[in-house]
Amino acid sequence: MTSVLIVDDELFIVELYRDILQLRGYKVMGTAFDGEEAIRRYSDSFEKPDVVIMDHRMPVMNGVEATREIMRLNPNQKVIFVSADVLVEKEAREAGATEFLPKPFRMDDLIERMQKVSTVSVMKAF
């Protein structure tokens, strides 16, 4: 079962992602409402998530900085960057994001990207 960490400052969005992903058979390991909390949760968890869903514009620390820090902790981590700010795509990819999805998107598109990055990481393991 693919595990996920959801990072977004909008409670409504976090709850929707969580409910839909759980409905589709994903394991939501945790949620965070800003970049700093995401790093804290990531560092504290023994078992790392297969995928991190990362928003960009958040209080305290933004998604690009949080992605950079998570990639420093684990260079193999898969991060799917989701943002309404399309201009940040280049920066997000440079920070280590594997995929970029502009908001608003359909959950089917997010799930497709999650399957893609999970498959890539399984293939790399062999």
Add this chain to the structure above:
Amino acid sequence: MNGEKQSLGLGEELPAYMDLLSHDILNLNQTVLSSIEFMTSSSSLDDRAMEHAERATSQIRISTLLVESINKLCLLQKEDDLRTTTVVLADEVAKAIHALNDILPHRGVRLTVESSPEAVVMDSKDMVSQSILNALINMVQLDPSESPEITIKTERPGTDGLTWRVRLEDSNLALSKNLDLDTIVSESGESRSKTVRLAGILLSKMMVETLGGEIEIDCCNERGGAFLMTYRGAVST
């Protein structure tokens, strides 16, 4: 207040404000879109409810396109020069058609395309395809028929050889008679009521003009009409 109009003086700040506003609107759209998806995937809705859910999704996606287009135009205002590139017009038409079918799958739009493969025009920030898409969506919204039929033609207007025109034709288009976009934006009062449901074509006009082209509306007396967008052609060296 002395009754005089006060200027908000938003000139330089406008792009930044629009960026913040559009970001929040897109986040709101995300919540609505995901809520609809959640409702349609978690409960057994009847066909009619599913139809409404599909339409609501289309409306959200159109609102997203409009907000993105406005934001793009505002951001361009603060750039010193328009960084242009060249694109093949037929490819941009194809991109717009693909997006149209993705945004409005339930409208069953039937398209006939007559593209000129040699048409190459100046573009910036995907505004050629987005201007065609905005106009196409607006055309579908203004067509009351069950399955709109639109013809897209690429043609060379006049004899200067420096421009290319995309002509969108719909024999069922329901437009106000003698609609003139220039008059609408310059006049106030009653005539402005004609601008209702013309957001797409107005954005298309701003994009085409930003690229150095122009747009016209060809209205028929009863029903039907055409949107004509003229783009600057790439000058061969």
